[in-house]
Amino acid sequence: MVETAIEWLESTALANLVFTYGWVWPISEALHFMGLVLLVGSVGLFDLRVLGLGKGIPPAAIHRLVPFGIVGFVVSVLTGTVFVTSTPDQYFYNSAFHFKAVFLLLMGLNAAFFYVGPHRVVSMLGPYDDAPRSAKVSAALSLSFMTAVMCCGRMLTFFRPL
Amino acid sequence: MSAFLVWLEDTAPSVLIRESPSVWGFPFVLFLHTLGLGVAAGVSVALNLWVLGWAERYPAAPLRGAFPVVWLGFTIALVSGVLLLLAYPTKALTDPVFYLKLTLIVAALAQVQWIRRRLFDADGANEPRPPSAAMRRSAGAALVLWTGAVLTGRLLAYTYNYLTAAELIRGA
Numbered sequence: 001m002v003e004t005a006i007e008w009l010e011s012t013a014l015a016n017l018v019f020t021y022g023w024v025w026p027i028s029e030a031l032h033f034m035g036l037v038l039l040v041g042s043v044g045l046f047d048l049r050v051l052g053l054g055k056g057i058p059p060a061a062i063h064r065l066v067p068f069g070i071v072g073f074v075v076s077v078l079t080g081t082v083f084v085t086s087t088p089d090q091y092f093y094n095s096a097f098h099f100k101a102v103f104l105l106l107m108g109l110n111a112a113f114f115y116v117g118p119h120r121v122v123s124m125l126g127p128y129d130d131a132p133r134s135a136k137v138s139a140a141l142s143l144s145f146m147t148a149v150m151c152c153g154r155m156l157t158f159f160r161p162l
Numbered sequence: 163m164s165a166f167l168v169w170l171e172d173t174a175p176s177v178l179i180r181e182s183p184s185v186w187g188f189p190f191v192l193f194l195h196t197l198g199l200g201v202a203a204g205v206s207v208a209l210n211l212w213v214l215g216w217a218e219r220y221p222a223a224p225l226r227g228a229f230p231v232v233w234l235g236f237t238i239a240l241v242s243g244v245l246l247l248l249a250y251p252t253k254a255l256t257d258p259v260f261y262l263k264l265t266l267i268v269a270a271l272a273q274v275q276w277i278r279r280r281l282f283d284a285d286g287a288n289e290p291r292p293p294s295a296a297m298r299r300s301a302g303a304a305l306v307l308w309t310g311a312v313l314t315g316r317l318l319a320y321t322y323n324y325l326t327a328a329e330l331i332r333g334a
Contacts, residue, residue, distance in 0.1 A: 026317055033316050053227045056224025061220055068208070
């Protein structure tokens with residue numbers, strides 16, 4: 001089953017693009033990192049405000065940066081798809097990739113929890129207001145999971161199957 | 163130059179980072195470099211987007227604490243970067259793209275200091291104040307500089323001419 005998926009992915013037009021043009025992979029890598037930078041910077045700054053940094057600015061104001069982080073995340077997902085599609089065997093059998101997927105899922109669940117739960121209260125806070133504990137826990141988890149995703153991502157190279 | 167590189171690559175720390183099979187060696191240093199650049203470039207980009215988009219509606223003073231975060235990220239990226247350079251000095255030092263990357267980072271960091279002074283050191287950091295045209299230009303330039311730094315940094319894996327001093331000597 002996994003073999004079938006791998007063969008299919010390697011036969012797609014996207015994979016063919018990577019095999020044909022040598023610049024597709026390096027440029028995707030650069031864009032993958034630019035996406036990471038946008039995500040870490042904007043979501044990270046919002047998380048830090050929830051945790052108490054720069055309290056004079058209401059969290060809702062800092063939250064206006066979050067759409068840039070989402071754009072960055074989408075860029076990273078799209079470019080990540082380029083890597084996995086063109087060399088699926090290098091990821092499907094790679095434990096660093098399995099961990100990365102788990103942390104991405106946790107990142108998503110934590111974000112979902114935040115927007116279903118404490119976001120409503122947090123978005124109404126004024127300058128110097130303290131965020132509720134549940135929001136702080138979620139912000140700390142957000143920072144931790146982003147760091148874990150980066151760590152697993154960087155470890156991919158070293159856990160590639162032969 | 164090549165004699166120096168041969169000597170450097172033979173020093174114990176260089177050999178250790180390059181050849182250690184442990185994930186706490188080269189892989190972990192690479193992770194720290196990614197974390198550091200993510201924080202430094204990321205928070206700096208976010209702050210400059212803030213200057214371009216929302217600074218006029220909020221006082222700047224509360225954001226003072228975000229600047230040490232940029233410098234913390236940079237310190238992590240610098241220390242890990244020096245270790246990566248130590249592991250593969252020939253790879254970086256014989257690649258013109260590496261010098262372009264360093265120039266872009268120096269310019270981006272100079273901008274961090276410049277915009278910080280403009281945001282906080284004048285009167286009124288406690289009142290909302292529209293950023294000047296120069297500050298907007300500077301913030302826009304910062305986005306380009308950080309993009310260039312990340313692009314050139316990531317491309318170093320593909321643009322190098324010689325991986326080690328031995329290759330340099332053989333190639334030359």
